[in-house]
Amino acid sequence: MASLFGTGGYGYSSGSSDGEDEDEGTEGYRKGGYHAARPGDRFAGGRFVAQRKLGWGNFSTVWLAYDTLHSRFVALKIQKSARDYSHAALHEIELLSAVAQGDPTNSKCVLRLLDHFKHVGPNGHHVCLVTEFLGDSLLRLIRYNRNKGIGLSRVKEICRSLLVGFDYLHRELGIIHTDLKPENVLLVSTINPAKDPVRSGFAPILDRPVGSHYRGTVISFSEKMLKMRARRAVAKISQRRVSLGGFAAEFEKERNLDGISLKCKIVDFGNACWANQQLAGEIQTRQYRAPEVIIGSGYSCSADMWSFACIAFELATGDLLFAPKNCQGCSEDEDHLALMMETLGKMPRKIAISGTRSKDYFDRHGDLKRIRRLKFWPLDCVLVERYNFTEADAQGFADFLRPILDFIPENRPSAAQCLKHPWLN
Numbered sequence: 001m002a003s004l005f006g007t008g009g010y011g012y013s014s015g016s017s018d019g020e021d022e023d024e025g026t027e028g029y030r031k032g033g034y035h036a037a038r039p040g041d042r043f044a045g046g047r048f049v050a051q052r053k054l055g056w057g058n059f060s061t062v063w064l065a066y067d068t069l070h071s072r073f074v075a076l077k078i079q080k081s082a083r084d085y086s087h088a089a090l091h092e093i094e095l096l097s098a099v100a101q102g103d104p105t106n107s108k109c110v111l112r113l114l115d116h117f118k119h120v121g122p123n124g125h126h127v128c129l130v131t132e133f134l135g136d137s138l139l140r141l142i143r144y145n146r147n148k149g150i151g152l153s154r155v156k157e158i159c160r161s162l163l164v165g166f167d168y169l170h171r172e173l174g175i176i177h178t179d180l181k182p183e184n185v186l187l188v189s190t191i192n193p194a195k196d197p198v199r200s201g202f203a204p205i206l207d208r209p210v211g212s213h214y215r216g217t218v219i220s221f222s223e224k225m226l227k228m229r230a231r232r233a234v235a236k237i238s239q240r241r242v243s244l245g246g247f248a249a250e251f252e253k254e255r256n257l258d259g260i261s262l263k264c265k266i267v268d269f270g271n272a273c274w275a276n277q278q279l280a281g282e283i284q285t286r287q288y289r290a291p292e293v294i295i296g297s298g299y300s301c302s303a304d305m306w307s308f309a310c311i312a313f314e315l316a317t318g319d320l321l322f323a324p325k326n327c328q329g330c331s332e333d334e335d336h337l338a339l340m341m342e343t344l345g346k347m348p349r350k351i352a353i354s355g356t357r358s359k360d361y362f363d364r365h366g367d368l369k370r371i372r373r374l375k376f377w378p379l380d381c382v383l384v385e386r387y388n389f390t391e392a393d394a395q396g397f398a399d400f401l402r403p404i405l406d407f408i409p410e411n412r413p414s415a416a417q418c419l420k421h422p423w424l425n
């Protein structure tokens with residue numbers, strides 16, 4: 001049986017380095033892997049000076065760096081050095097160069113590439129991307145607000161930025177992002193002003209501190225154990241919170257989001273592609289994956305729009321829209337399709353049987369093979385009954401989301417059409 005709206009199961013593979021997320025570990029620091037940078041290290045003939053690690057992903061570590069040529073802080077993405085990673089970085093540079101070229105005023109809500117170069121280190125040749133320095137991810141914003149939902153007016157503001165970005169990528173450039181998720185959208189400013197080197201008046205490090213041993217990249221075993229214990233403790237607390245239900249929630253004061261600028265940008269073009277040159281059959285992170293990708297019937301820019309709707313829901317409620325699981329006798333894919341249909345109604349037969357993998361999940365009538373009884377719970381009812389939205393708020397938000405979550409990809413509105421939707425205006 002499909003389970004609805006679980007909060008676990010995040011398939012996140014990257015993080016920021018301020019202690020809340022798991023770090024990248026030490027195994028990646030070897031030939032073909034990450035470059036072990038330290039604060040004060042210089043790059044590109046001395047022009048960029050590493051300050052502190054901002055985050056990491058499967059492909060790279062990202063550092064706050066000081067650009068001595070233009071006296072500004074930038075983000076320095078240092079790719080792993082193996083050939084495939086280098087190719088991926090060059091591909092990302094190609095796409096981000098097109099993004100920058102077409103947006104001279106930097107107003108299209110997409111990360112700006114400033115420069116790129118190669119760095120030779122003990123682990124190999126690393127392609128490096130220099131981009132504008134941005135703030136926290138939407139994932140961090142959701143967590144900062146303790147997964148309670150950030151309020152519809154804030155959701156609308158973020159949606160507008162994302163749609164401006166997608167209108168530009170899809171209509172003007174013909175780029176599909178293919179991996180939209182909360183951690184791939186960064187606020188322009190940091191939530192905590194002290195973490196913004198400009199707002200906090202941080203004096204750049206220009207030399208490696210003498211005698212210091214930076215342990216941000218090489219983590220000792222005992223430090224790892226401590227972190228593991230801390231994580232277990234956090235997991236226990238959140239388990240207890242679940243069992244206490246609404247009672248605990250009442251005692252948790254909401255954090256104040258006023259004063260946090262919600263301007264944001266789309267980042268991480270490591271998996272992006274030109275709409276007419278699709279490379280991968282399977283795209284997107286599980287929870288944000290469109291149905292046509294699961295059944296293998298091809299995809300286009302409208303797959304990004306599906307992920308966009310999933311993010312909007314998550315911002316508004318603090319929960320994943322779809323959190324599929326492997327369940328007895330059925331795959332995560334089939335559970336995912338069941339969850340979609342329980343929320344959005346039955347998938348039209350024509351679509352259900354149209355993919356290369358349709359036969360794995362659907363019979364010839366377009367019914368799921370292993371999950372026979374669906375519990376329908378439409379989106380607007382979920383918003384009222386589970387998240388205590390008013391009828392009017394739920395109706396307005398569901399009216400905006402439902403067309404974007406159409407099972408027929410061609411029926412989904414484009415980003416430009418969404419921008420004209422009354423809910424946003």
Ligand SMILES: Nc1ncnc2c1ncn2[C@@H]1O[C@H](COP(=O)(O)OP(=O)(O)OP(=O)(O)O)[C@@H](O)[C@H]1O
Binds near residue numbers: 016132270
């Ligand atoms: N311009 C930026 N400004 C501030 N932080 C950034 C910036 N770019 C990336 N980061 C941080 O670094 C992390 C990793 O970046 P990114 O997702 O681009 O790396 P990746 O190796 O391609 O990751 P993935 O495995 O998710 O594809 C982000 O989640 C974010 O915390």
